[in-house]
Amino acid sequence: MIANDEVFNFEKRNVVILGMGRQGLALARFFAAAGANVTISDVAPAQKLAEELEKLGDLPVALALGGHPPNLLDDCDLLCLSGGVHRQSPLVQEAVRRGIPLSNDSLLTMQLAPCPVIAITGSSGKTTTTTLVGEMLQETVADAHTVHVGGNIGTPLLDRLAAIQEDDIMVLELSSFQLELFDPKVAYGSLDQLGPDVAAILNITPNHLDRHPSMADYALAKSNLLRHLKPTSVVVLNADDPVASRMAGWDDDAQPVPPEWELDSLLAQCRSVLGQKRQVIPFSSSASRIRRTSLHSSEAGPRSAAGAWASATTEDLLFAGRPFCRRPDVRLRGEHNIANLLAAAAISGAAGASEQAMGRVARSFAGVPHRLEEMRPKDNVLWINDSIATAPERAVAGLQVFPPGAQTLILLAGGKDKNLPWDSFADEVLDRVQCLIGFGEAGSMIAEKVRERASFRRISAPCCAVVKRLDEAVVLAKQTATPGTVVLFSPGGTSYDAYKNFEQRGDHFRNLVARG
Numbered sequence: 057m058i059a060n061d062e063v064f065n066f067e068k069r070n071v072v073i074l075g076m077g078r079q080g081l082a083l084a085r086f087f088a089a090a091g092a093n094v095t096i097s098d099v100a101p102a103q104k105l106a107e108e109l110e111k112l113g114d115l116p117v118a119l120a121l122g123g124h125p126p127n128l129l130d131d132c133d134l135l136c137l138s139g140g141v142h143r144q145s146p147l148v149q150e151a152v153r154r155g156i157p158l159s160n161d162s163l164l165t166m167q168l169a170p171c172p173v174i175a176i177t178g179s180s181g182k183t184t185t186t187t188l189v190g191e192m193l194q195e196t197v198a199d200a201h202t203v204h205v206g207g208n209i210g211t212p213l214l215d216r217l218a219a220i221q222e223d224d225i226m227v228l229e230l231s232s233f234q235l236e237l238f239d240p241k242v243a244y245g246s247l248d249q250l251g252p253d254v255a256a257i258l259n260i261t262p263n264h265l266d267r268h269p270s271m272a273d274y275a276l277a278k279s280n281l282l283r284h285l286k287p288t289s290v291v292v293l294n295a296d297d298p299v300a301s302r303m304a305g306w307d308d309d310a311q312p313v314p315p316e317w318e319l320d321s322l323l324a325q326c327r328s329v330l331g332q333k334r335q336v337i338p339f340s341s342s343a344s345r346i347r348r349t350s351l352h353s354s355e356a357g358p359r360s361a362a363g364a365w366a367s368a369t370t371e372d373l374l375f376a377g378r379p380f381c382r383r384p385d386v387r388l389r390g391e392h393n394i395a396n397l398l399a400a401a402a403i404s405g406a407a408g409a410s411e412q413a414m415g416r417v418a419r420s421f422a423g424v425p426h427r428l429e430e431m432r433p434k435d436n437v438l439w440i441n442d443s444i445a446t447a448p449e450r451a452v453a454g455l456q457v458f459p460p461g462a463q464t465l466i467l468l469a470g471g472k473d474k475n476l477p478w479d480s481f482a483d484e485v486l487d488r489v490q491c492l493i494g495f496g497e498a499g500s501m502i503a504e505k506v507r508e509r510a511s512f513r514r515i516s517a518p519c520c521a522v523v524k525r526l527d528e529a530v531v532l533a534k535q536t537a538t539p540g541t542v543v544l545f546s547p548g549g550t551s552y553d554a555y556k557n558f559e560q561r562g563d564h565f566r567n568l569v570a571r572g
Contacts, residue, residue: 063245064168067091072128074147075138076100076108079161082212083136086164088115097124132156134244136164139208139233142267143242157244161214162207162234166252167245168217171224174407175207177235177281178258178294180450181396183209184388185258186229187424188400188417193225195413196404203227208234225407228252230281232264238280251285254406256292258399260299263447266474271317275299279322282329290406291330294399295340295349295363303327304336306349339402341395343368364402366394373418375401380411381418388421389428392453426562428454431569436539439569442546443562447474448481451548455484464541465489468529470496471549471561478502481548482509485518491536494522495529497553525554526561530568 071087073080076098087094096112097120098105105121120128124147129135135151136159137143143158151158166173176186190205197203204220206213207228213220220226240247260275268274282291282303294300298313303326313319330336338349346365362376372379373386373394380401386394401414423429426443433439445451451469458465467489469481482505485492494503503520510517523529533543551561 065090066134068093069133070131071095071134071136072097072132073136073138074098074124074141074145076105076112077138077140079212080136080138081108081111082161082214083138083164084112084115084117086161086214086217087136088117094118095120095128097121097128099123126150129154129156134159136160137237139231143236152242158237158242159244160234160237161212162228162230163237163243165207165213165217165226165228166250169220169226170217170222171204171220171226172407173252174225174227174254174256174403175230175252175281176228176256176258176403177230177232177278178256179261179263179278180447180453181258181392181399182229182231183444184393184396184424184427185256185399185403186227188396188421189404189407189409190227191417191421192400192404192409192413193227193407195416196409197225201225205229232268232274232277235277235280238284240284247284249284249286251289252281253286253288254290254292254403255281255285256399256403257281257294257297257300257303258396259294259297261297261449262476263449264474265476266472271314272319272322275317275319275322279303279326282326285329285334287333290335290337292337292339292399292402292406294395295338295345296342296395299323304330304338304349306338306345337362337402337406339364339395339398341366341391341398362402362405364398364405366398373398373401375405375411375414378411380414385419387419388423390453390457392456393423393428426559428457429562431566434569435537437537438542440542440544440546441562441565442544443551443558443565445546445548446471446550446558448476448478448548451546452481452484454544454546455481455488458488458542458544460488464491464538466491466493466533466537466541466543468493468495468526468533468543468545469502469548470494470499470526470529471547471551472496472553473498473501473549478505478548479509482506483513486510486513486515489518491519491533492521493529493532493536494520495524495526496547496549498549499523502548526564527568530565 069092071092073083073096084096094117101122190203194203203225205227208231209229302323340346343365364375371383373381429441431439442454485506500522507517551558555561
């Protein structure tokens, strides 16, 4: 814990919280219990916040709904943001101009944590990897200690801080939105020595470019995880990812980072941080790439042999050179989940997990809801819920689970675009999909991208249809599917055109499929 009693004594301080999502509500509960004068504000009017207001109950907080009035900042000591509130929003920028510090639930959780902290970020695979790490560590410590998993997943751990013990372990999934505030220029409290005991970056690829103005800004937010490390912190990086690889100096055979991302300066800063005699552990699906990370001698500092990789000659998945599972025994679908397993082994191993625990979890873990979640077949049609695919890259990973021509594949894609590239997605659709059904705000754009790509490649496009809503897409898929068909719901866009989040969208999809 880095907190001191004076800085983190919130009694009678004026705290303003923007956003009534789960993170905002957790912040309200935390500060109300700490004796602060709490105001919570949301741009939505009261009639659209019935569920949130019910959860707020009779907490002694003031409300400002239907917008963020400027007078919220009068006498404000601390401004806290829910994940959906942009740091560049006018009220937040005015707070920065006035010198009002910013925070969020994850920053406070790390500052106040009484136990070792593992923090994980990345553009994809965060939730599955975080969940796997939690289970591998819990399997290792058994009933002797508790592993708390949270952050951008599940219930905010800020709600459970009082119950967390010094010998417990905390595993946090962190999004770019949360990491934006891990910045000493605006953050509340000192960030010196904030760093987690294990910090992991799984990958950095285009995502959330509807919110971040550029890839440089997005990657900067992710890299904030590495800027305040303790001398004893261990860093886990993906040797297969061009950006993460170059952060550690492992760039000899990784694919190039697009120059238009303008990351050279940022990558040099990361190499400087990691070169301070820091232990950096790689994971990779390629044994040869692991060997080429030069684990024992590098300008970027000393390395550890405790990496995780897939054997080049057997079916083994290895940690520190020792097998912990065989590929055929893994229940999760897809090569991207093999990468997630290797990441989880490297991260949990750095925190003390045993190979036996890694293997037990790898052989038993069936996945997190809404991530290639198989539903009970109806009329010999397999329906798969991959609502988590909120970016084209995630939908590509889902599509690649299904070999071309092995089955008839109907894809339901759509939602809200994040200003991301769709060419690779379109290529996978052309190679694997027999019928594309677009829905939502981005449905027609996605279908047009596939047709354009087919024309560019001079091949035929699959059958394409566009509807307005997900329920219409499911009805059309039911009418189209024949026995043996796979219907993959892997949208590629966010849920915010019609749903509160991807979980709500995935639940709706389940219910629609279950209907007769």
